[in-house]
Amino acid sequence: MEGLVATAGRTDALIKPDMRAVLARTHLSVSSHGFMLPIFEALSNSFDGIEQRFGEDATRKGRIHLRFDNVGDPDNFFVSISDNGIGLNDDNYTSFRTPFSGFKLSKRGRGFGRFIAFKVFSRIHYSSRFLSGVSESVRTFRFDIERDEEIVFHEGEPDFEDFGVCLELDDVKNEWRNLISELTTDDIKGEIGSHFLPYFLSRGLPQISLQFGEGEPENITYYFKSLFVPHDTGEFDCEIDGVTCRLNYALTKIPKTRQFKSHSLLVAAADRIVGHPRDLSNKLGAAHFTDRSDEKYIIVAVVRGDAFETRLNDSRTSIDLPAKAIESIVGSVCSAIQEKEQVQVEKIKEGQSRQLTLTLQENPILRLGLKGQTLDEYVSRKPNNWGPEEFVQDLALSRFRATGDLLKQIAEASNNQESYIEKIHELAGKIDAGKKEALAEYVLHRKSIIDLLDASRRFNASDKRGSEDEVHSLIFRRFSDSTNVEYFEHNLWLIDDALAFVPYVSSDRTMHGKRRQQGDKVTDLLFFDDSMVLGDEDGTSLAIVEFKKPSRNDYKFGDAKTDPVTQVIDTLEKALASGGISKVDGTHISFAGVTRRQAFIVADITSSLIPVLRRHDFKNNYNPKIWYRYRDQEQVLIQVYGYDTLVETAKKRNQAFCTILLDE
Numbered sequence: 001m002e003g004l005v006a007t008a009g010r011t012d013a014l015i016k017p018d019m020r021a022v023l024a025r026t027h028l029s030v031s032s033h034g035f036m037l038p039i040f041e042a043l044s045n046s047f048d049g050i051e052q053r054f055g056e057d058a059t060r061k062g063r064i065h066l067r068f069d070n071v072g073d074p075d076n077f078f079v080s081i082s083d084n085g086i087g088l089n090d091d092n093y094t095s096f097r098t099p100f101s102g103f104k105l106s107k108r109g110r111g112f113g114r115f116i117a118f119k120v121f122s123r124i125h126y127s128s129r130f131l132s133g134v135s136e137s138v139r140t141f142r143f144d145i146e147r148d149e150e151i152v153f154h155e156g157e158p159d160f161e162d163f164g165v166c167l168e169l170d171d172v173k174n175e176w177r178n179l180i181s182e183l184t185t186d187d188i189k190g191e192i193g194s195h196f197l198p199y200f201l202s203r204g205l206p207q208i209s210l211q212f213g214e215g216e217p218e219n220i221t222y223y224f225k226s227l228f229v230p231h232d233t234g235e236f237d238c239e240i241d242g243v244t245c246r247l248n249y250a251l252t253k254i255p256k257t258r259q260f261k262s263h264s265l266l267v268a269a270a271d272r273i274v275g276h277p278r279d280l281s282n283k284l285g286a287a288h289f290t291d292r293s294d295e296k297y298i299i300v301a302v303v304r305g306d307a308f309e310t311r312l313n314d315s316r317t318s319i320d321l322p323a324k325a326i327e328s329i330v331g332s333v334c335s336a337i338q339e340k341e342q343v344q345v346e347k348i349k350e351g352q353s354r355q356l357t358l359t360l361q362e363n364p365i366l367r368l369g370l371k372g373q374t375l376d377e378y379v380s381r382k383p384n385n386w387g388p389e390e391f392v393q394d395l396a397l398s399r400f401r402a403t404g405d406l407l408k409q410i411a412e413a414s415n416n417q418e419s420y421i422e423k424i425h426e427l428a429g430k431i432d433a434g435k436k437e438a439l440a441e442y443v444l445h446r447k448s449i450i451d452l453l454d455a456s457r458r459f460n461a462s463d464k465r466g467s468e469d470e471v472h473s474l475i476f477r478r479f480s481d482s483t484n485v486e487y488f489e490h491n492l493w494l495i496d497d498a499l500a501f502v503p504y505v506s507s508d509r510t511m512h513g514k515r516r517q518q519g520d521k522v523t524d525l526l527f528f529d530d531s532m533v534l535g536d537e538d539g540t541s542l543a544i545v546e547f548k549k550p551s552r553n554d555y556k557f558g559d560a561k562t563d564p565v566t567q568v569i570d571t572l573e574k575a576l577a578s579g580g581i582s583k584v585d586g587t588h589i590s591f592a593g594v595t596r597r598q599a600f601i602v603a604d605i606t607s608s609l610i611p612v613l614r615r616h617d618f619k620n621n622y623n624p625k626i627w628y629r630y631r632d633q634e635q636v637l638i639q640v641y642g643y644d645t646l647v648e649t650a651k652k653r654n655q656a657f658c659t660i661l662l663d664e
Contacts, residue, residue: 001058008274010411011191014505017664019148020145020544022099022115025586026115026116026119028096028116028119028120030175030176030179031179032179032183032187032188032191032356032594033191033195033276034120035120035176035180035318036118036188036191036192036195037119037120037177038116038117038119038121039066039081039169039192039193040121040195040196041114041116041117041227042062042114042117042167042169043081043192043196043208044067045114046081046083046085046165047062047064047205047206048065048085048164049063049085049092050062050083050084050085050086050165051081051085052086052092053084053085053086053163058206058264059205059206061084061204061206061567062084062085062207063083063084063206063207063209063384064078064081064082064083064084064206064207064208064209065081065082065083065208065209065217066079066081066192066208066209066210066211067079067080067210067211067406068082068185068188068210068211068212069212069213070185070213071180071183071184071185071188071213072174072180072181072184073180073181074176074177074178074180074181077170077172078168078169078170079168079169079170079305079504080166080167080168080169080194081166081167081544082160082164082165082166082167083165083166083206084162084163084164085163085164085165086130086131086163086164087128087130087132087163087164087165088126088139088165088204089130089131089132089328090132092130092535093139096114096153099115104570110194114143114550115145116144118168118172119167119171120169120172120174120176121171121172121317122171122172122173123142123168123170123171124142124144124167124168124169125140125141125142125168125169126139126141126142126143126144126165126166126167126168127139127140127141127158127165127166127168128158128164128165128166129157129158129160129163129164130163131163136163138157138158139153140153140156140157141153141157142154145297149432150260158208158239165517171356173185173242179256179397185212187257188210189210189220190258190260192210192220192272193224193228193378194266194277194564195262195273196224196273196299197553199625201280205221206219207219207221208220209312211299212289212460215571227255227659228252228254228300229252229253229254230250230252230253231251231252231253231299231340232250232251232336232340233248233249233250233251234248234249234336235248236249236332236336237250237351238307238325238328238329238332239324239325239328240304240321240322240325241322241325242619243307244592245304245305245306246306247303247304247305247307247329247332248304248305248335249301249302249303249304249332249333249594249637250301250302250339251299251300251301251336251340252286252299252300252301252302253298253299254297254298254299254300255295255296255297255298256288256296256297256298260298260300261279261282261287261288261298262279262281262287262298262300263279263281263284263286263287263288263298263299263300263301263337264277264278264279264280264298265277265278265280265303265329265330266278266300266302266303266331267302267303267304267307267308267310267319267321267329268302268303268304268305269309269311269312270321273302273321274308274312274318275318275319275409275473277300278326279329279387280299280301280333280334280658281336281385281386282339282385283330283331283334283383283384284334284337284348284384284385285347285348285352285383285384285385285386286344286384287460289341289344289345290344293554298336299340299341301333301336301337303329303333308321312426312489338384339420345384346476347478348384348641349376349379349384352384352386352387352570353375353376353379354390355387356375356378356379356388356391357375357389358388359388359392360375363392364638366392366396368635369394369395369397369398370395370398371395371398382424384396389566416651420609425572430664449469449491450494450647450650451473452595452650454647461557474491474492475491475492475494476492476505476507477494477507478507479507479508479509480508480509480584481504481505481506481507481509481583483583483584483585483586487621492505493650494646494650495545495582495600495646504583504589506581506583509581509584523604539547540591540593540594540595540596540598541570541594541595541597541598542576542591542594542596542598543597543598543599544568544571544572544575544598544599544600545602546564546567546568546598546599546600546601546603547600547601547602547603548564548569548601548602548604550604550643550645551604551606552603552604552606552609553606553607553608554608555606555608555609555610556608556612557611557612557615557616563612564601564603564612564640565601565613565616565618565640568601568636568638569631569634569636572597572599572634572636573634575591576591578591579591579592580592597634597637598636598637598639599635599636599638599639600638600639601638601639601640601641602641602642602643602646603640603642604642604643605640605641605642606624613627616629617629618638618640624639624644624650625641625642625644625645626639626640627639627640627641
């Protein structure tokens with residue numbers, strides 16, 4: 001048929017991979033680890049060559065010499081890796097010329113590692129002596145992937161006498177020059193140790209000598225064997241993509257150094273570390289441990305398994321693992337470390353207990369959240385990495401629930417007059433003497449804050465009242481949010497006890513988190529509650545607090561600068577229109593799904609404010625000192641009251657405690 005090419009009986013072959021394109025798609029991070037990857041690949045090839053030549057005697061007879069010249073000088077940096085392995089004989093040379101060769105795959109390699117060198121170096125040179133039949137042969141050539149014929153042979157003998165291979169790398173590419181300028185010999189030594197940790201722990205290594213310039217070579221095989229002390233081994237199951245896989249781990253105890261400065265998880269495949277170490281400090285609750293001699297040490301965990309081999313990328317720079325699997329692996333490894341390091345875990349728990357004790361001295365009311373547990377019992381059940389903030393949040397939620405349970409029990413008791421007194425005594429008995437003492441300290445703290453607030457609204461020695469800023473800062477620090485203001489650094493309970501436990505508070509900040517621009521609305525205090533702390537699960541709430549200077553008396557209806565009601569409504573609309581707010585640390589909180597909105601205006605009810613409130617249709621028939629209105633259009637409840645009412649209400653809330661605990 002026309003246009004049809006006859007194919008019967010003919011054969012054809014695949015075109016070899018476009019290695020320049022493959023290499024261009026291969027990412028190598030510009031870091032000391034990324035820089036060392038070509039050298040690691042060369043060392044791995046040396047291991048293979050030594051095993052081919054010596055078999056079971058590889059660790060005893062094998063020799064590798066690694067030399068770095070002009071470290072820190074990108075113009076003259078040079079590295080060579082030479083071994084006494086079998087060399088580039090015909091079989092190995094054929095494999096060398098074949099990208100992704102089957103020979104390397106059979107040894108759990110990818111047949112791609114030698115190409116990684118082109119990501120860092122422009123000049124790559126090989127020389128080899130090997131046995132061909134019964135006679136010696138040599139191959140010396142430059143390897144250049146940018147040429148059509150990538151291998152260019154040279155005359156001459158290798159610089160070494162034995163069989164083996166020598167690889168020389170130099171002419172560093174521009175993107176690596178700054179890194180090499182800062183590279184140190186300790187960086188190189190540490191990277192080699194961490195990358196080949198699986199060999200040190202399991203297979204063993206041939207003798208590797210490391211030399212810098214004209215200095216004396218160092219036997220780093222012996223050095224790292226003495227540095228990496230085996231600590232524990234074991235196995236665990238992990239689900240990866242729906243399949244249960246068995247993984248093995250080895251724990252190593254290492255002195256804390258600049259290279260090894262925190263507990264780490266390393267993932268191994270093809271007998272080497274793949275990817276970057278994962279820091280375990282946060283999960284374990286400490287960056288390092290301290291032994292009886294007060295020496296700092298860290299635990300390095302190496303995890304391996306058949307499941308990793310099939311998920312290793314061609315360049316062997318990363319393993320494709322789902323985030324859920326990584327989380328499971330980290331959890332299992334940390335559990336193994338904590339079981340082995342019980343003494344260290346006890347130290348961490350003791351430190352947490354001390355921190356929490358101090359926190360509860362500042363906030364005794366949170367003790368209700370312990371629900372009958374001792375402080376040590378409570379801490380023992382919580383993560384090692386928790387600090388005061390996490391404990392406060394957890395106890396606040398627990399305290400709210402405990403308070404709800406207590407109120408429920410009181411309500412039930414009140415329905416039965418006969419057992420009412422008995423039940424109340426039983427419930428009161430749950431507060432022991434120590435908690436009463438702590439609660440008394442807290443009441444005194446609150447009493448002092450109320451006195452400060454009361455003083456700030458009165459005339460001082462210069463016949464001037466305190467400013468709006470002074471009152472604002474006393475309640476919550478300006479130009480900040482709850483990201484950088486800890487629970488016990490504010491006094492939001494002055495406005496409403498419930499506000500003290502909302503998850504997020506923003507004070508005098510724009511919605512976008514940057515400097516104020518024209519048109520931006522900045523509220524004195526803005527609260528966002530995801531409803532979990534307050535116990536509701538039917539939506540989210542937004543609360544706004546606007547402070548005005550004590551005794552201010554120049555309010556005008558509808559004026560954007562002198563009408564606090566208009567200011568609150570504008571702020572609310574801007575907040576909802578922006579869709580959220582940027583926190584101090586750069587993260588974002590979304591206001592999507594807000595169903596409850598409320599606002600507080602704290603301003604003395606002066607003669608100019610009353611007409612403004614009336615024109616906004618506010619009422620004060622429930623309490624003459626508190627004006628309120630629910631605006632249907634914005635679906636917001638706004639309350640307005642003076643500083644005298646704020647102080648009076650706070651005193652009343654505190655008075656019951658003062659009467660009972662302080663005998664006032």
